[in-house]
Amino acid sequence: MNPKRSRFLFSVLCFGMAFLYVPMVLLIIYSFNNSKLVPIWGGFSLRWYKVLFQSEDVWAATALSFKIAFVNATFAVALGTLAGLALVRFGRFRGRTLFTGMITAPLVMPEVITGLSLLLLFIGLQGLIGWPSERGFTTITIAHITFSMAYVAVIIQSRLSGMQEDLEEAAQDLGAKPLRVLFDITLPLLAPGMLAGWLLAFTLSLDDLVIASFTTGPGSNTLPILIYSRIRLGLRPDINALATIIILAVTIGVIIFGWLMLRQQRQRERDMHEAAAS
Amino acid sequence: MAAAASHSIHDRPWLDPAQKPFIQIQGVSKQFGPFVAVDNVDLDIYRGELFSLLGGSGCGKTTLLRMIAGFETPTSGRIVIDGEDMSSVPPYDRPVNMMFQSYALFPHMTVEQNVAYGLKRDGVAKAEIQSRVNDMLGMVELTQFRKRKPHQLSGGQRQRVALARSLVKNPKVLLLDEPLGALDKRLREQTQYELMNIQDRLGVTFVVVTHDQEEAMTLSTRIAVMDQGYFQQIGTPTEIYEYPVTRFVANFIGSANMFEGRVASQEDEIAEVTVDTLPVPIRAEHAAPLAAGTRAWVAVRPEKVQLSREPFSQAGINMLEGQVEEIGYYGESSTYRIRINEDVRLEVTHPNLRRPRDGRHLAEWEDKVYVGWEPGAAVVLTS
């Protein structure tokens, strides 16, 4: 490659990187700003972190978000796995096409529509049977499960269709009834997919602003709702601090995940070597 | 093969009308969409047999095995095992174990757990599981690998785990899909011996799919040669080799020289076939009556053709004159390709009874030679 072209490519790369990361760096820097006004630098301080840690709203919102994410991820994995199994292993049952469509619809449906329809449902139900009496944790969690489970189902579906069916047949051949096969063979082999699905559902739920805003009620703020409602009244330095903490948490999470993957890969390579040598 | 001839009827239950077959395959077909993988097959297999299915790739061997194991439902026909119709019996209740062509080892279990799985499902006591698994791993020489996972094993080792896993339950019927393909020669012979041993000891009925005809010849009580979903011939190794009934069988098992012609006459179970490309008619044994003018092929195996520098003097022998075109030297024998004329080449295998004299073999390139075979050494095929 000629040096001129490579310099051009390099500057494009730098520009792209800058576009992605400069805003985040700015955000981190300004979270240490000692001034009340975000855009004006007033010296280094941890003042906003202190404000943040003393704010009960933030703690409550964080706790709610994590609680919803956790329950959502768990239910989404359970239901999504069942749906994936039904799609791949039950052959051509009646209404399969309809079922497939309905499973994947939440993936492409605009969030406002999902949110709005769920809100209508909850209000309707409340009028009809008195449940849910108030909107908050339960309604947001249910809303999140409806779309997270679609993602899990897709992950499980792709893992299952890649998995050889003959493993399950071999287990049956050795005397295992279908339910035993599910617990002894299918689910253990699906475990990595289920973990990935769980993590994805967890993240999606933590991330979600639109659907949560539709289905929440007074007093139940998730973290994204809290951040958004505060920002609406203007930039705030304590929110910068909160964002910095979130960035830190995500970075640490990604590093740990990458390290685990690397270790697993190394292990696999070592195993292959051993097998070849023996 | 000499041993096979001296066997009594007890070793050949298929000849005994009083015997009841253990596995009965009755008019079984399997279609995948419009494609017919197994085509209206009938087969009886008797207790204690080692029955081989031999055939080219994609001819339906695995499909037939899977129907016996219960993983495919026949499109039509039925399968009876030990007097019980298997149509509504699920795989986990069939008295059958299968070794998969792909091995299908459980990747999340160790070698030991893989082998023990079937016994656990049967509720065998722990101590007994342990001892049976140990015995089995000892037999397939995998004791030192017991704690490994399948992906830590070589191909041959995996195959042995799969074999051990299917054998450990002592099923009444064992279905083996290419059981010895990935083993080296020594282990292969040892495992063959072990299979025969198990069969003798436990009276297990084996149905073995193989690509390897030598293996099928030495192991089997009977062989079925399969082509495009149906059986071309079912018989003992000797019958299949010496009396093939179709051209496909004659070519698939061993090799054969084939001449196409028309039946001229038949007398005392010897048919005379005129071949357009040969100057003289060929005489070959054929017991069943043949109408004159029937299209027929004469097949003769290379090792049954004699080779000489002098014309043969026996009466009634088929004799042709030719020239050595090619020699393949294999040590214990040599294969000569003899050019009879423009259109016809004949392969002759000759044991090297003597060392070459003055550097000359029995025949050398371009030598003029005579080839001959008795009518009893050849067969007449009509399809």
Ligand SMILES: Nc1ncnc2c1ncn2[C@@H]1O[C@H](COP(=O)(O)OP(=O)(O)OP(=O)(O)O)[C@@H](O)[C@H]1O
């Ligand atoms: N599930 C299936 N759907 C469609 N076609 C199939 C299916 N299973 C097998 N076939 C077809 O049926 C034919 C027979 O397959 P089978 O696996 O029985 O062959 P085989 O004799 O075992 O061959 P090989 O020696 O290569 O293992 C093949 O042409 C294959 O493509």
Ligand SMILES: [Mg+2]
């Ligand atoms: Mg096969």
